[in-house]
Amino acid sequence: MTPLITAFERSPDGGRGLARDMRVRWALEEVGQSYDVRLLSFGEMKEAAHRALHPFGQIPTYEDGDLALFESGAIVFHIAERHRALLPDDANARARAIAWMFAALDTVEPPIFERAIAAIIEREEPWFEHRQNVLAGNIRKRLDDLSNHLGDSDWLDGAFSAGDLLMVHVLLRLKGSDMLDEYPNLSAYVVRGEARPAFKRAFEAQLAAFAGKPSTGE
Numbered sequence: 001m002t003p004l005i006t007a008f009e010r011s012p013d014g015g016r017g018l019a020r021d022m023r024v025r026w027a028l029e030e031v032g033q034s035y036d037v038r039l040l041s042f043g044e045m046k047e048a049a050h051r052a053l054h055p056f057g058q059i060p061t062y063e064d065g066d067l068a069l070f071e072s073g074a075i076v077f078h079i080a081e082r083h084r085a086l087l088p089d090d091a092n093a094r095a096r097a098i099a100w101m102f103a104a105l106d107t108v109e110p111p112i113f114e115r116a117i118a119a120i121i122e123r124e125e126p127w128f129e130h131r132q133n134v135l136a137g138n139i140r141k142r143l144d145d146l147s148n149h150l151g152d153s154d155w156l157d158g159a160f161s162a163g164d165l166l167m168v169h170v171l172l173r174l175k176g177s178d179m180l181d182e183y184p185n186l187s188a189y190v191v192r193g194e195a196r197p198a199f200k201r202a203f204e205a206q207l208a209a210f211a212g213k214p215s216t217g218e
């Protein structure tokens with residue numbers, strides 16, 4: 001069966017690939033699995049039919065046969081387990097790659113996402129600039145350590161893995177910001193991720209969806 005994922009009918013990011021269906025599309029492209037996409041409006045996400053798939057009424061979801069999944073990390077993990085291309089065979093290397101998946105979502109993404117949301121909802125507050133700087137400091141702490149770990153390597157732990165896929169996608173939100181530019185090796189790491197043919201196909205597919213064109217992963 002062809003897996004079916006959900007994505008924004010019209011992503012608020014204007015097709016920059018920041019919404020979390022992008023990481024699922026990318027994982028599917030990396031393993032060579034075609035997929036279908038159901039595009040949803042914000043209203044449709046909150047309807048019972050979608051909530052039956054996603055308890056929080058969000059995208060992305062993933063359906064394949066009698067399996068329905070939510071949470072982009074769990075979906076990417078499932079794809080990686082099913083197809084083997086995104087996780088190493090060696091048990092210890094595999095465990096470390098999974099650790100990097102969690103690090104991307106649980107350690108690096110939260111401060112980046114918090115600042116991005118604050119930039120929108122706190123814009124009119126008199127303390128806006130101060131808090132943005134505080135939140136930028138939190139991000140830099142993570143980037144310092146990530147940059148030190150990555151050093152001159154291409155990927156976080158040997159070959160490209162699902163850990164890199166999620167980390168690059170998380171860092172993508174900082175693209176073009178001074179913060180990422182302060183870390184040349186992290187900037188190059190993101191560029192390396194974006195240069196992967198699978199990333200490009202996934203990016204084009206989500207952009208086509210934003211532009212209102214038919215969007216599948218075929």
Ligand code: GTB
Pocket residue numbers: 011012013014018019020021042045057058059060070071072073
């Ligand atoms: N932890 C979940 C996961 O990883 O799957 C989080 C899912 C989530 O946050 N989904 C968002 C959503 O459905 C879209 S991706 N939001 C609608 C809602 O909650 O009602 C987050 C996102 C949204 C917008 C942008 N953007 O415009 O740049 C980027 C990322």
